[in-house]
Amino acid sequence: VQLQASGGGLVQAGGSLRLSCAASGGNFDSYAMGWFRQAPGKEREFVAAISVIMWSGTSTDYADSVKGRFTISRDNAKNTVYLQMNSPKPEDTAAYYCARARGSWVVVTTRQYDYWGQGTLVTVSS
Numbered sequence: 001v002q003l004q005a006s007g008g009g010l011v012q013a014g015g016s017l018r019l020s021c022a023a024s025g026g027n028f029d030s031y032a033m034g035w036f037r038q039a040p041g042k043e044r045e046f047v048a049a050i051s052v053i054m055w056s057g058t059s060t061d062y063a064d065s066v067k068g069r070f071t072i073s074r075d076n077a078k079n080t081v082y083l084q085m086n087s088p089k090p091e092d093t094a095a096y097y098c099a100r101a102r103g104s105w106v107v108v109t110t111r112q113y114d115y116w117g118q119g120t121l122v123t124v125s126s
Contacts, residue, residue, distance in 0.1 A: 071086070
């Protein structure tokens with residue numbers, strides 16, 4: 001399984017940015033996916049996660065710090081998960097990592113993910 005994150009860059013506070021994560025080599029639609037981030041000198045932290053698509057849709061979860069501003073989504077036809085970042089703040093500056101969960105449900109700790117992308121850097125200027 002390989003995960004390729006992209007879409008990072010420099011964005012002004014209050015703007016918007018969309019991160020993408022393309023997966024290959026696995027049954028993408030059978031696993032939950034997540035986004036984490038890591039700022040310099042800090043531990044990697046949970047940002048958002050999305051379950052597999054069920055008959056009722058998907059379930060999602062967000063860190064309190066991004067709730068209402070970020071949206072996670074997935075496109076199984078493209079084996080891709082997205083993170084739409086609206087109204088980013090300077091404190092959102094970090095390397096963002098996508099990851100595949102070990103199962104189908106939303107999980108929020110790093111140990112519950114087994115495959116990781118290489119990270120894409122997001123810098124939010126004030």
